[in-house]
Every structure is written in C-alpha cells, then in structure tokens.
Amino acid sequence: MEGFAGKVAVVTGAGSGIGQALAIELARSGAKVAISDVDTEGLARTEERLKAIGAEVKADRLDVTEREAFLAYADAVNEHFGKVNQIYNNAGIAFSGDVEVTQFKDIERVMDVDFWGVVHGTKAFLPYLIASGDGHVINISSVFGLFSVPGQAAYNSAKFAVRGFTEALRQEMVLAGHPVKVTTVHPGGIKTAIARNAGAAEGLDREKLAEVFDKQLANTSPQRAARVILDAVRKNKARVLVGPDAKVLDVLVRLTGSGYQRLFTPILSRILPH
Numbered sequence: 638m639e640g641f642a643g644k645v646a647v648v649t650g651a652g653s654g655i656g657q658a659l660a661i662e663l664a665r666s667g668a669k670v671a672i673s674d675v676d677t678e679g680l681a682r683t684e685e686r687l688k689a690i691g692a693e694v695k696a697d698r699l700d701v702t703e704r705e706a707f708l709a710y711a712d713a714v715n716e717h718f719g720k721v722n723q724i725y726n727n728a729g730i731a732f733s734g735d736v737e738v739t740q741f742k743d744i745e746r747v748m749d750v751d752f753w754g755v756v757h758g759t760k761a762f763l764p765y766l767i768a769s770g771d772g773h774v775i776n777i778s779s780v781f782g783l784f785s786v787p788g789q790a791a792y793n794s795a796k797f798a799v800r801g802f803t804e805a806l807r808q809e810m811v812l813a814g815h816p817v818k819v820t821t822v823h824p825g826g827i828k829t830a831i832a833r834n835a836g837a838a839e840g841l842d843r844e845k846l847a848e849v850f851d852k853q854l855a856n857t858s859p860q861r862a863a864r865v866i867l868d869a870v871r872k873n874k875a876r877v878l879v880g881p882d883a884k885v886l887d888v889l890v891r892l893t894g895s896g897y898q899r900l901f902t903p904i905l906s907r908i909l910p911h
C-alpha cells in the first residue's frame with residue numbers, strides 16, 4: 638500500500654487489534670509511526686514488527702485518560718520526528734451491563750478511555766497537525782456510535798460522543814481553513830481481543846459474552862479493517878464503515894429510523910447470554 642511515505646502517524650492502543658494492524662499497515666506504506674499503549678508487552682510486540690518492516694518507530698507507554706501525560710507526549714512526538722501528520726485515536730475498552738445494574742464508576746471508566754481519550758488525543762495533537770500543513774485526525778467510534786443496543790449504554794454513549802465530537806471537528810477545520818482532514822471510523826465486529834478484555838456488570842458471564850462476540854459477531858480481521866481505514870484516510874472520507882455487517886446495519890438504521898429498536902431487541906435476546 639502506497640501513499641504515506643514520509644508522513645508521521647500516531648496510533649494509540651497500538652499493542653493489540655486494530656491499533657496494531659494500523660501501525661503495521663502505516664509502516665508498510667512508508668510512514669514513521671509513534672505507537673503507544675498501557676499494555677507495554679503488546680506494545681513491544683508491535684514495535685518489533687514495525688522495526689522488522691524497517692520503519693522509524695517511537696514506542697511509549699501512554700494512558701489516554703491522562704490529560705497532562707498526553708499533552709507532554711504530543712510535544713515529545715513532535716520534537717522527535719520534527720512534525721506530526723496523523724493521529725489515530727484508537728485506544729478503547731468495552732463494557733457490558735444494563736443501566737439498572739451498572740455502577741457509575743463503570744460508565745465513567747468507559748467514557749474516560751473511549752471518549753476523553755479521543756478528546757485528549759485530538760486536542761493535544763491539533764496544533765501540530767495544523768502546523769504540518771497536511772494533517773488528519775482519525776477517530777475510532779463503532780457501529781455502536783450509529784445505533785444503540787441493550788447492555789451497551791456506556792459504550793454506546795462514548796461512541797456516539799466520539800462521532801458527535803469528530804463530525805463537528807471536521808466542519809470546524811473546513812470553516813477555519815485549516816489543513817486538517819477529519820475521519821470518523823465505525824467498525825462492525827472485528828476479530829480482536831476487545832471482548833476478552835472487556836468489563837461486565839456483576840452477575841454477567843464475561844466468558845460467555847466474549848465467546849458470543851468471538852464466534853458470532855466478529856467477522857472482519859484487524860488487517861482488513863486497517864486497510865479499509867487507510868483507504869478512507871487517503872480518500873479523505875468523512876465516515877468509514879468497516880465490514881459488511883457495519884454496512885448492512887447502517888442501511889437498516891437509516892431506513893427504519895428509531896424503528897430499529899423494535900427489530901433489534903428480539904434478535905439480541907436470542908444471541909446474548911442471560
């Protein structure tokens with residue numbers, strides 16, 4: 638894949654899944670890559686893969702919920718490479734649990750990582766992206782940023798918020814005349830560790846939930862997801878749907894409006910463990 642030669646790209650949550658695949662594809666496309674994660678072992682594995690490709694790489698432990706650390710990290714990446722062109726705000730966590738039984742702290746945690754992590758990354762790097770003359774913000778939402786499902790209120794909230802934030806930003810960059818493109822990414826089920834790493838409200842069977850996700854819902858490989866995302870970045874798409882499931886669900890929600898809620902509930906009650 639061509640097109641990113643000489644560009645400096647930042648990927649959060651690069652120790653696993655979509656983030657790791659994005660970092661590898663970017664490296665193959667000739668980009669210099671700044672990777673980070675809280676999981677330093679996963680991060681080291683990604684770093685090794687990038688070095689084997691021959692890419693210039695900077696790897697750091699970064700928790701995307703830590704605002705001051707993120708601001709300092711943006712300065713350090715710019716200092717290291719001399720510029721920054723792209724940030725992929727990818728780090729994320731999942732959580733299952735009905736509103737009735739989910740604790741405030743669990744909802745806050747999902748918002749901290751999945752929403753505030755994206756806000757931190759966007760704001761910390763925006764001045765550098767503008768200064769580069771050729772910037773791009775890529776924020777990872779989800780199909781759960783397009784419609785809601787029972788048991789995912791925390792995750793739905795964060796992913797809808799990422800979409801709102803990112804769609805506003807894209808228009809702002811155009812209005813301000815800044816040289817920064819903005820893309821919101823809505824993956825469907827991607828075969829990653831997300832469900833195995835996910836939290837769940839008390840009483841829910843986490844193993845079973847992860848099994849349902851792995852066996853029935855995750856159908857697209859992270860490598861394929863990364864290629865679809867990078868293709869959309871090249872084409873400066875406002876929105877990218879990743880996977881056939883994402884495309885079908887998007888159409889269904891558009892056609893039915895709020896009526897999708899009546900359709901989904903009986904289907905999900907058959908798939909999800911009780």
Ligand SMILES: NC(=O)c1ccc[n+]([C@@H]2O[C@H](COP(=O)([O-])OP(=O)(O)OC[C@H]3O[C@@H](n4cnc5c(N)ncnc54)[C@H](O)[C@@H]3O)[C@@H](O)[C@H]2O)c1
Binds near residue numbers: 826
């Ligand atoms: N897998 C899917 O089906 C799917 C679908 C839609 C959206 N997404 C989104 O894609 C993104 C990547 O997820 P994935 O599927 O590759 O999952 P994953 O669990 O394989 O990878 C997520 C990475 O983020 C890291 N991370 C978690 N909390 C962090 C924090 N506070 N700071 C820094 N890093 C942190 C993890 O250590 C992990 O390496 C997430 O935003 C997720 O919500 C995934």
